[in-house]
Amino acid sequence: MYQQKLTPLTESGLLAALSVVLAFAAVYLPVIGIVATLIWPLPVLVLVVRHGLRWGVMGVLTAGVLMALVLEPMLAVRMVLSFGFTGLALGWGFRKRWSGARIFGIGLLFSVLGKLGTIALLFFVTGIDPLHAQLDALHATFDQTFALYEAVGIPAGELEQSREQIRQGMKFVTLLIPLVVLFMGLFDTTVSYLLGGKVLRRLGHDVHTMPPFHAWHLPRFFAYLFGFALVGIYWGGSRQIDWLYKLSMNLEILAICAGFVQGLSLLSYLMKQYRLAGIWRFLIYMLVLFSGFLLQLVAFSGLVDMVFDYRRRFERRLR
Numbered sequence: 001m002y003q004q005k006l007t008p009l010t011e012s013g014l015l016a017a018l019s020v021v022l023a024f025a026a027v028y029l030p031v032i033g034i035v036a037t038l039i040w041p042l043p044v045l046v047l048v049v050r051h052g053l054r055w056g057v058m059g060v061l062t063a064g065v066l067m068a069l070v071l072e073p074m075l076a077v078r079m080v081l082s083f084g085f086t087g088l089a090l091g092w093g094f095r096k097r098w099s100g101a102r103i104f105g106i107g108l109l110f111s112v113l114g115k116l117g118t119i120a121l122l123f124f125v126t127g128i129d130p131l132h133a134q135l136d137a138l139h140a141t142f143d144q145t146f147a148l149y150e151a152v153g154i155p156a157g158e159l160e161q162s163r164e165q166i167r168q169g170m171k172f173v174t175l176l177i178p179l180v181v182l183f184m185g186l187f188d189t190t191v192s193y194l195l196g197g198k199v200l201r202r203l204g205h206d207v208h209t210m211p212p213f214h215a216w217h218l219p220r221f222f223a224y225l226f227g228f229a230l231v232g233i234y235w236g237g238s239r240q241i242d243w244l245y246k247l248s249m250n251l252e253i254l255a256i257c258a259g260f261v262q263g264l265s266l267l268s269y270l271m272k273q274y275r276l277a278g279i280w281r282f283l284i285y286m287l288v289l290f291s292g293f294l295l296q297l298v299a300f301s302g303l304v305d306m307v308f309d310y311r312r313r314f315e316r317r318l319r
Contacts, residue, residue: 008055011047012055013062016059019044019067022043023063023076024071026079027071039186040079043059044056044063044083045065045087045088045091045094045199047059047091048092048095049094049200053095056088056091057088060080060088063084064076064077064080064084068186078118081115082111082115082188083192083236086114086192089106089107090158090189094200094205097152100208104190104193107189108185111185116246119181129318142284174255175250176249179254214269214272218258218261218302220306222255222262222303223304223306225255226251226252226255226259226303229252229253230252232245232265233248233249233252251286255301259300259303260295262303264298265303266301266302267284267288268299269314
């Protein structure tokens with residue numbers, strides 16, 4: 001193919017230019033910009049797979065310098081920290097032909113570290129925590145909305161009740177800021193991993209992928225983490241140890257989310273065994289997602305499945 005004839009230097013320049021174009025789209029196009037931001041690591045990923053980590057690093061640095069010159073230096077640093085390391089890590093994993101789970105894990109790690117580095121940089125430069133600043137802005141928006149409701153004559157009692165609910169919700173979100181950063185990295189990594197695998201296969205590369213969803217087995221570490229988190233919440237709450245309580249709350253939600261993924265995987269396995277049609281699977285998934293009781297049941301079933309591995313027991317009975 002023609003692209004195989006491109007020299008590393010030429011391809012590095014083209015992919016760096018593509019990264020700058022995506023950065024332009026991320027800044028100036030309201031809706032498409034979100035998509036452009038999410039796929040920004042892809043050129044870096046492809047460059048690392050095709051020509052090695054050294055060329056990938058050079059491509060990221062080149063794109064960063066160009067963005068600093070034509071856009072804004074701080075924006076360039078934020079893009080490189082938030083998404084550049086994710087592309088480098090995923091590309092290196094694909095190039096080394098690691099397993100799908102290992103590639104995704106190393107990409108997630110560098111994505112979260114990049115997000116934390118971006119937050120630290122913004123705090124160092126501006127003295128403002130960007131996450132708390134966004135929450136404060138959201139508070140101000142709610143206050144303006146309630147002032148508008150008061151002006152049109154909505155009873156003060158109803159507004160105060162709504163205010164208290166929102167206040168409690170915002171307090172809970174503030175408590176879970178570390179988990180929010182983790183989920184930001186998880187979302188970015190998932191998009192880059194899935195799209196990166198498709199792009200590499202289209203370019204003729206043989207890449208390892210994740211196993212089918214019904215065969216996913218998350219580490220039983222999350223089940224033990226859930227138990228330790230419950231103990232931490234009790235100790236932190238009863239003995240007024242604020243940092244322990246906050247940490248344990250984040251770990252508990254993380255473990256429950258992992259259990260939910262494992263539970264959905266177990267549910268997918270059972271539906272596959274009983275050969276349910278696609279429309280029935282879709283309806284069952286929707287029922288679980290929109291039912292608080294079923295959602296919790298699936299999450300706790302997943303945590304238990306991490307320890308006892310019901311699929312293995314089920315397969316033994318079939319034999």
